[in-house]
Amino acid sequence: MSLDASKVKVTRVETPSKPRPNDELVFGQTFTDHMLTIEWTADKGWDVPEIKPYGNFSLDPSSCVFHYAFELFEGLKAYRTADNKISMFRADKNMARMNKSAARICLPNFEQDELIKLIGKLIEQDKHLVPEGQGYSLYIRPTMIGTTNGLGVGTPDRALLYVITSPVGPYYKTGFKAVRLEATDYATRAWPGGVGDKKLGANYAPCILPQLQAAKRGYQQNLWLFGPEKNITEVGTMNVFFVFKDSKTGKKELVTAPLDGTILEGVTRDSVLELARENLSSDEWIVSERYYTIGEVEERAAKGELVEAFGSGTAAVVSPIKEIGWNGNDITVPLLPGEQCGALTKQVAEWIADIQYGRKEHKDWTRIVADLN
Numbered sequence: 001m002s003l004d005a006s007k008v009k010v011t012r013v014e015t016p017s018k019p020r021p022n023d024e025l026v027f028g029q030t031f032t033d034h035m036l037t038i039e040w041t042a043d044k045g046w047d048v049p050e051i052k053p054y055g056n057f058s059l060d061p062s063s064c065v066f067h068y069a070f071e072l073f074e075g076l077k078a079y080r081t082a083d084n085k086i087s088m089f090r091a092d093k094n095m096a097r098m099n100k101s102a103a104r105i106c107l108p109n110f111e112q113d114e115l116i117k118l119i120g121k122l123i124e125q126d127k128h129l130v131p132e133g134q135g136y137s138l139y140i141r142p143t144m145i146g147t148t149n150g151l152g153v154g155t156p157d158r159a160l161l162y163v164i165t166s167p168v169g170p171y172y173k174t175g176f177k178a179v180r181l182e183a184t185d186y187a188t189r190a191w192p193g194g195v196g197d198k199k200l201g202a203n204y205a206p207c208i209l210p211q212l213q214a215a216k217r218g219y220q221q222n223l224w225l226f227g228p229e230k231n232i233t234e235v236g237t238m239n240v241f242f243v244f245k246d247s248k249t250g251k252k253e254l255v256t257a258p259l260d261g262t263i264l265e266g267v268t269r270d271s272v273l274e275l276a277r278e279n280l281s282s283d284e285w286i287v288s289e290r291y292y293t294i295g296e297v298e299e300r301a302a303k304g305e306l307v308e309a310f311g312s313g314t315a316a317v318v319s320p321i322k323e324i325g326w327n328g329n330d331i332t333v334p335l336l337p338g339e340q341c342g343a344l345t346k347q348v349a350e351w352i353a354d355i356q357y358g359r360k361e362h363k364d365w366t367r368i369v370a371d372l373n
Contacts, residue, residue, distance in 0.1 A: 001045035003038065003110045005117035008049040012125060019129050022136055025169040027315065032126035032138075032165045036118055039147075040108050042157040049118050051125060054164065060149040069202040070146025070156050072101040075314045076267070078123055078138040078165075078369065080130050081358025086123055086370035088140070089356050091116045093267045098142060101198040106155045107144050115142070119163055120369030126165065127370040134353065135170035139315075171316035176340040176349075178322035180330075181235060182219035183294045184210055189224040189234060189262075196233075196262040204237065211236070219325055221311075223294070226262065230294045233257050238311035238319060239269040242292070243344055244300050245307050252307060253286040254344065268312040268352070271365075275351045276344075294326055301331045308342025309333045318349050 013033045020030055035054045039047040064070045076094045081087050095112035102109055119140060123130070130138045142163045146156030187210040190196020195203060210222050221236035234240055234257070244253045254276055257263050276287045300306045309321040320341035324331040336343060354360040 001047070003046040003049070003114040003118075005049065005114045005121065008051060008118060008121055010121070010125070011050070011052040013053045016126075017129060019131065020167065022131055022133055022169055025131060025136065025167055027168045027171060028139065028166055030167050032129050032167065034122060034125045035165075036122045036163040038118075038161045040159040040161065046108075046110065051118075051122050057160075059147060062149045062151055063146070064148045064150070064156050065145040067151060068146075068153055069200070070105055070107060070148075070159075071143070071201040072098065072105065072107065072199055073141060073143040073201060074098045074199055076140045076142075077168075077314060077356070078130060078140060079356045079358070080132045080136075080372070081368075083358060084372045085358070085368050086127055086130050086138070086372065087356070087358055087366040087368050088116070088119070088123075090267050090271065090365050091119070091367060092364075093270065094142070097199060097265055097267075098144070101200060102144055104195055104198050105146075105200065107146060107159050110161065115161075116367065120367075122163055122165065124370045127372060129167050130370075130372075131167045131169070134357065137168055137356070139166045139168045141166070171319070176318075176320050176345070178320040178333075178335055178340045179220040180218065180323040181221050181223040181321055181325065182214035182217060183225055183230075183232075183324055183326040184214065184222040185225040185230055186210070187222070188226060189222075191226070192261060194262065197259065197265055199264065207237070214325075217325065223324055225294055229291070231257065231291050232294060232297070233262060234264065235311040235319075235321070238313035238316070239264065239266040240309065240311050240321075241272065242297060242309045243307040243342065245305050247303060247305055251284060251286060253288055254280070255288040255290060255292055257291065258289040266312060266314075268314055268317060271352055272312050272318075272348055275348065275362075279347075279351065294324075297324065298326060298331055301333075306331070307334060308345055310342070310345040310348075312348075317352055318345050320345050 038049045074094045144161045147158045148156040311319040
């Protein structure tokens with residue numbers, strides 16, 4: 001059976017929660033009253049979707065998710081707009097990526113628009129918990145796990161798709177906070193032919209140890225390098241952008257790694273690229289998806305051609321970079337005087353926020369799912 005939002009069964013909590021004050025919202029620590037669950041079997045397909053009170057699952061200890069990492073997830077946000085409606089940002093991109101991730105680990109695909117409708121119905125139950133204000137939003141976490149019981153390795157014949165939501169504040173409570181990175185070539189985040197372009201839980205746990213090792217040396221995150229050329233790929237769990245300036249022509253270049261199968265197809269990454277190509281003058285800027293190395297960054301910094309750098313992702317939108325540790329030295333990344341970011345970093349954050357909070361329209365990037373009026 002296909003996934004069908006019209007068949008959803010809704011069981012509401014008896015006493016709805018009250019919204020927490022904005023200053024108490026720590027990222028990913030507060031959850032709304034309801035969750036969405038949908039079971040799947042190879043024989044019957046997708047079962048009736050259920051929206052029900054947030055609660056624990058009961059799974060057999062031999063369930064394949066625990067032993068063989070049959071798990072994937074997505075992360076997207078909904079925002080309270082200027083006219084008091086709730087809008088999801090680019091949900092279609094997340095649903096498409098979720099299906100790609102599922103196909104890669106032999107979990108079932110689903111009708112993308114039907115899941116978007118179901119997430120909208122879930123948000124409708126808890127719309128009063130979506131926080132108000134710039135930097136505040138409802139984080140949405142769709143997840144799919146294999147639930148087949150038994151210790152044999154094989155294609156799961158049972159799965160569970162579920163969605164939980166979390167009211168969140170700004171990733172950095174005091175605004176932008178530029179970070180120090182350690183260029184990392186002693187560990188590898190992803191490799192050709194692997195699953196670095198998929199949103200699998202198995203990609204994340206192995207990255208924690210290198211992050212802890214970098215933290216002991218005073219760095220907040222890893223700048224992941226790959227191959228003998230030491231190509232820059234991502235930063236921490238985010239895509240990464242650098243801005244260079246040609247000292248001869250004065251032209252600037254916004255550059256990020258190409259989607260070669262090792263790079264996560266970030267929704268924020270795609271948004272940054274599209275908005276930059278639309279808004280930056282082609283006479284003054286080049287927007288590139290190409291390979292570039294830590295050696296190039298080091299060389300261009302020495303020549304005064306490194307302008308700024310930032311990570312991009314759903315949680316923080318953009319995360320400024322101020323320093324990169326490499327070969328026993330620190331490469332300084334310029335920031336605006338008295339600020340914690342570069343000029344383009346600041347501009348990109350404003351472009352995206354204007355769309356997310358409904359101050360500006362851009363194509364079909366937003367979808368209204370609830371009305372608080």
